[in-house]
Amino acid sequence: MTLQSFMNDAISPWMKNEGPEADIAISSRVRLARNLSDVPFPIVAKEDQLRNILEQTNTVCHEKSREPFGQFSLLRMEELSDNQKRVLVEKHLMSPNLTGDAAGRGLLLSEDESISVMVNEEDHFRIQCLLSGFQLEEGLKHAELMDDWLEEELDFAFDERRGYLTSCPTNVGTGLRSSVMMHLPALVLTNQLNRILPAINQLGLVVRGIYGEGSEALGNLYQISNQTTLGQDEREIIKDLSSVVSQMIQHERAAREQLMQNSPLKLEDRIYRSYGALLYSRTIETKEAMERLSDVRLGIDMGIIQQVKGSILNELMVMTQPGFLQQYAGAALSASERDQRRASLIRERLQLEEDSDNNDGGASR
Amino acid sequence: MLCQECGEREASLHFTKIINGEKTEFHICDVCAKDKGEYLPGGKSFSIHQLLSGLLDANQPFSQTAKQRSSQKPRPQLRCESCGMTYKQFADIGRFGCADCYQHFDQKLDPVLKRIHGGNSVHGGKIPKRRGKDMHVYREIETLKQQMQEQIEAEEFEQAAETRDKIRSLEETVQKKGGDAS
Numbered sequence: 001m002t003l004q005s006f007m008n009d010a011i012s013p014w015m016k017n018e019g020p021e022a023d024i025a026i027s028s029r030v031r032l033a034r035n036l037s038d039v040p041f042p043i044v045a046k047e048d049q050l051r052n053i054l055e056q057t058n059t060v061c062h063e064k065s066r067e068p069f070g071q072f073s074l075l076r077m078e079e080l081s082d083n084q085k086r087v088l089v090e091k092h093l094m095s096p097n098l099t100g101d102a103a104g105r106g107l108l109l110s111e112d113e114s115i116s117v118m119v120n121e122e123d124h125f126r127i128q129c130l131l132s133g134f135q136l137e138e139g140l141k142h143a144e145l146m147d148d149w150l151e152e153e154l155d156f157a158f159d160e161r162r163g164y165l166t167s168c169p170t171n172v173g174t175g176l177r178s179s180v181m182m183h184l185p186a187l188v189l190t191n192q193l194n195r196i197l198p199a200i201n202q203l204g205l206v207v208r209g210i211y212g213e214g215s216e217a218l219g220n221l222y223q224i225s226n227q228t229t230l231g232q233d234e235r236e237i238i239k240d241l242s243s244v245v246s247q248m249i250q251h252e253r254a255a256r257e258q259l260m261q262n263s264p265l266k267l268e269d270r271i272y273r274s275y276g277a278l279l280y281s282r283t284i285e286t287k288e289a290m291e292r293l294s295d296v297r298l299g300i301d302m303g304i305i306q307q308v309k310g311s312i313l314n315e316l317m318v319m320t321q322p323g324f325l326q327q328y329a330g331a332a333l334s335a336s337e338r339d340q341r342r343a344s345l346i347r348e349r350l351q352l353e354e355d356s357d358n359n360d361g362g363a364s365r
Numbered sequence: 366m367l368c369q370e371c372g373e374r375e376a377s378l379h380f381t382k383i384i385n386g387e388k389t390e391f392h393i394c395d396v397c398a399k400d401k402g403e404y405l406p407g408g409k410s411f412s413i414h415q416l417l418s419g420l421l422d423a424n425q426p427f428s429q430t431a432k433q434r435s436s437q438k439p440r441p442q443l444r445c446e447s448c449g450m451t452y453k454q455f456a457d458i459g460r461f462g463c464a465d466c467y468q469h470f471d472q473k474l475d476p477v478l479k480r481i482h483g484g485n486s487v488h489g490g491k492i493p494k495r496r497g498k499d500m501h502v503y504r505e506i507e508t509l510k511q512q513m514q515e516q517i518e519a520e521e522f523e524q525a526a527e528t529r530d531k532i533r534s535l536e537e538t539v540q541k542k543g544g545d546a547s
Binding site: 144173 | 447448450458459460461462464467468477478483484485486488490492493494495496497500503504
């Protein structure tokens with residue numbers, strides 16, 4: 001596999017259209033949980049019932065086209081290798097829970113990968129819309145279109161008082177979980193984030209690392225999402241989250257300016273050191289890679305590094321995850337082999353940038 | 366209050382443990398709490414479902430001693446007739462077995478949902494287009510009924526009468542529609 005085609009696989013088409021504020025609010029996600037009214041939830045349902053649901057989904061959506069999403073395809077978990085599943089998780093198209101028992105489980109995916117539906121994860125259906133940048137309202141609009149489409153053919157469990165019924169009581173009501181992935185290096189560097197996070201929790205919002213529940217914040221990436229799903233209307237939930245996210249964006253921008261004014265040399269030094277490490281290291285762990293990439297991304301956003309495109313953090317963030325590295329290598333790798341591959345992949349990728357920048361006569365490294 | 370472990374930092378975690386009626390109190394800071402880790406509630410090892418099952422526990426009040434508990438009459442076990450899940454099982458795994466569980470466990474759900482959802486136990490969002498045709502009207506009737514109750518309590522009887530008329534006309538439209546369809 002060439003680096004170019006591998007990159008095409010790593011970057012979902014939706015990521016290429018850079019959304020508003022995408023330098024700080026990297027991506028927006030909206031998820032709706034839905035269940036059929038007459039079949040037990042996946043934790044209780046029998047295998048043939050789950051298979052039935054998957055086949056129903058297949059009849060309703062597979063190879064059908066729907067504006068504005070394009071054609072849909074259904075991936076059956078039983079037909080995928082462990083590593084293929086891992087790659088789907090690393091692309092945030094499905095949750096790790098779907099990689100367990102494969103029988104009757106599936107993932108419905110739109111052509112541009114912006115809409116996906118997990119079938120028989122914790123709920124029968126989990127509709128997810130992923131968009132670049134800060135676009136929660138757009139995400140909700142798309143997820144609801146998908147919801148309406150499914151509801152034309154399927155009877156969803158809905159109760160006047162409790163709303164959409166879900167397996168876990170934390171999702172009942174709207175079934176809506178909306179989140180924004182944010183890159184907040186300046187707030188971390190200036191020690192302001194520790195002060196902001198408790199306030200966010202008090203507003204009924206949750207802050208997590210990039211791979212969801214219980215995951216560590218890597219590379220200064222934080223996922224902020226709503227916690228309650230019952231009582232408020234979908235648009236109110238999104239509005240509350242949006243107002244906090246816009247404030248965070250403002251704080252992050254202010255912190256960046258503050259850094260630039262107070263300690264420009266220290267900042268520039270940090271960014272170039274990280275850039276150097278990425279350009280020349282021969283082995284690098286995920287954690288360090290994410291930290292260095294975060295620094296470089298900050299340098300790009302602040303105009304300190306100009307020869308590299310800003311989207312590089314998004315790309316390498318996905319490409320340097322274990323599943324992707326193994327996909328690229330075409331084989332299972334040990335941890336130290338992965339660290340080596342990761343370093344060389346990052347070097348190659350940055351080289352590509354430098355080369356395209358130096359096309360008109362610059363020296364190559 | 367200072368942390369009772371290190372005596373340096375402000376205590377931020379306060380909890381009370383009651384085992385067989387014996388009460389112990391702890392006041393410690395974040396740092397010491399992390400060191401103690403697994404022994405304390407809220408440590409990293411707690412999953413959301415474990416936390417939930419604490420909230421859902423059938424024999425609720427946490428402070429009850431074992432003695433009081435055993436003196437309670439054993440209540441008939443709540444069970445969902447559709448999927449067979451008992452309330453105890455639900456409380457253990459923190460998840461419902463099917464949509465009907467919500468009906469069968471209804472008497473216990475209000476406090477649980479309120480605790481999870483910031484005081485809310487009633488849905489206020491989207492209604493499915495096809496299945497929920499009349500629900501929009503029912504929802505309006507519900508809010509009007511509440512409004513009427515408030516007006517009566519405030520002795521605004523004229524307004525309450527107007528609200529009552531609105532409710533009646535809405536109820537008629539729904540019934541008429543139902544009549545047309547059958």
